[in-house]
Amino acid sequence: MSADWPGTLILGGGLAGSAAAILLARAGHRVRLWEKALHPHHKICGEFLSWEGQAVLARLGVDADALGAERIDRLRVTAGVRLAEAPLGFIARSLSRRVLDAALLAHAHAAGALVERGVTARALLPDGVVDGSHGALRPARLMLATGKHEVRGARRDGHGTINDQLGFKTYFRLRPAERELLSGHVELHLFEGGYAGLQMVEREAANLCFLVSPARWQAAGGDFAALLAAMGRDAPHLARRLEGALPLLDRPIAISGVPYGFVHQAAGGGFWRLGDQAAVIPSFTGDGMSLALVSAQMAAKSVLAGERPGDFQARLAAMARGPVRRAAFAQRMLGLVPARQQALVRALGLAPWAARLGVRATRVGARATRVGRAD
Numbered sequence: 001m002s003a004d005w006p007g008t009l010i011l012g013g014g015l016a017g018s019a020a021a022i023l024l025a026r027a028g029h030r031v032r033l034w035e036k037a038l039h040p041h042h043k044i045c046g047e048f049l050s051w052e053g054q055a056v057l058a059r060l061g062v063d064a065d066a067l068g069a070e071r072i073d074r075l076r077v078t079a080g081v082r083l084a085e086a087p088l089g090f091i092a093r094s095l096s097r098r099v100l101d102a103a104l105l106a107h108a109h110a111a112g113a114l115v116e117r118g119v120t121a122r123a124l125l126p127d128g129v130v131d132g133s134h135g136a137l138r139p140a141r142l143m144l145a146t147g148k149h150e151v152r153g154a155r156r157d158g159h160g161t162i163n164d165q166l167g168f169k170t171y172f173r174l175r176p177a178e179r180e181l182l183s184g185h186v187e188l189h190l191f192e193g194g195y196a197g198l199q200m201v202e203r204e205a206a207n208l209c210f211l212v213s214p215a216r217w218q219a220a221g222g223d224f225a226a227l228l229a230a231m232g233r234d235a236p237h238l239a240r241r242l243e244g245a246l247p248l249l250d251r252p253i254a255i256s257g258v259p260y261g262f263v264h265q266a267a268g269g270g271f272w273r274l275g276d277q278a279a280v281i282p283s284f285t286g287d288g289m290s291l292a293l294v295s296a297q298m299a300a301k302s303v304l305a306g307e308r309p310g311d312f313q314a315r316l317a318a319m320a321r322g323p324v325r326r327a328a329f330a331q332r333m334l335g336l337v338p339a340r341q342q343a344l345v346r347a348l349g350l351a352p353w354a355a356r357l358g359v360r361a362t363r364v365g366a367r368a369t370r371v372g373r374a375d
């Protein structure tokens with residue numbers, strides 16, 4: 001038996017789902033949101049928040065600085081013993097997903113959305129009914145914002161262009177001198193078969209988030225400590241940062257099978273697909289969160305304008321395609337081969353201004369935040 005729900009049902013209370021819930025609820029829509037996690041928790045993410053995402057958060061009334069965000073305005077890239085630095089060209093924020101996602105869900109609740117935590121969507125049935133862990137519901141409108149998780153009956157319609165990378169994230173308390181050096185920077189450490197991002201998050205913790213090839217993981221015998229040690233041998237600057245650092249999580253968070261480069265094509269569906277369900281930009285860009293927030297803003301605007309999901313989905317795909325494709329190309333070119341990585345660092349050292357071009361080319365951009373404005 002399923003009950004009818006005369007409003008919007010949003011599956012997933014990450015960035016995209018919560019942001020859409022806030023905007024629709026504030027506009028007077030009936031919104032119900034199912035989030036499978038009962039409590040706030042750490043998520044795999046480098047937690048680098050680009051300026052487009054910050055613009056959406058500000059519009060939603062979420063103050064990243066008040067939540068304890070770090071400010072970051074410089075990029076430092078290393079490959080082997082080489083190191084180069086450049087200004088980012090904007091001030092990024094760094095904030096843990098546990099804090100940020102909880103704040104967004106609290107705003108959704110405050111805006112009048114019915115937020116139901118601990119409820120998992122199990123399947124979308126052909127008659128529009130959503131089968132959930134606490135019962136079935138047929139909503140008037142459905143938004144899918146389950147991130148990297150697929151819902152049966154509504155799987156994404158394709159792979160990315162890079163599908164085999166393994167991702168890991170953990171936190172460290174660094175020695176004071178290293179913390180000082182890292183502060184204000186996002187570091188990208190490139191090495192054979194992968195790269196690692198390192199940055200301070202909320203003052204005490206450094207977020208280490210990295211991708212490696214399956215071959216690298218196998219060579220480390222599937223052991224995280226051995227993998228870190230091997231990465232440190234290839235990336236001495238990273239090893240120096242982490243020397244004597246205290247791990248802050250019992251075990252790292254890991255992920256596999258992320259479809260980097262995926263962009264959902266507009267056809268069919270009958271529901272709105274947001275965030276990672278719509279497009280997956282390579283992580284090194286630090287733009288996935290922004291894409292998720294911008295997509296939510298565009299979806300809310302589309303609903304308020306009385307559009308059909310296909311119109312929104314086509315617009316979102318057109319906006320995301322360029323940055324996602326360029327970022328995936330850059331990841332393929334630089335991700336694995338030390339000689340290319342070192343050439344990049346050398347070039348960045350000679351022309352630090354070029355970093356801004358690369359940063360801009362792999363971002364959803366200012367136009368996207370304007371296009372998606374719901375007000």
Ligand SMILES: Cc1cc2nc3c(=O)[nH]c(=O)nc-3n(C[C@H](O)[C@H](O)[C@H](O)COP(=O)(O)OP(=O)(O)OC[C@H]3O[C@@H](n4cnc5c(N)ncnc54)[C@H](O)[C@@H]3O)c2cc1C
Pocket residue numbers: 011012013014015016017034035036037044045046047048049050119120121122145146147148149150151167168209210255258274275276277283285286287288289290292
């Ligand atoms: C290794 C790595 C590093 C990254 N680093 C960065 C970075 O530094 N900066 C950046 O901007 N982006 C980064 N990203 C990308 C970013 O994390 C994602 O793009 C972003 O989280 C997508 O938001 P979302 O709302 O679509 O999904 P999510 O944030 O994943 O939220 C989905 C939510 O849905 C819930 N859910 C899932 N299935 C169900 C279900 N069946 N029923 C109910 N609820 C469900 C989940 O519990 C979750 O809360 C990184 C990604 C990876 C993998």
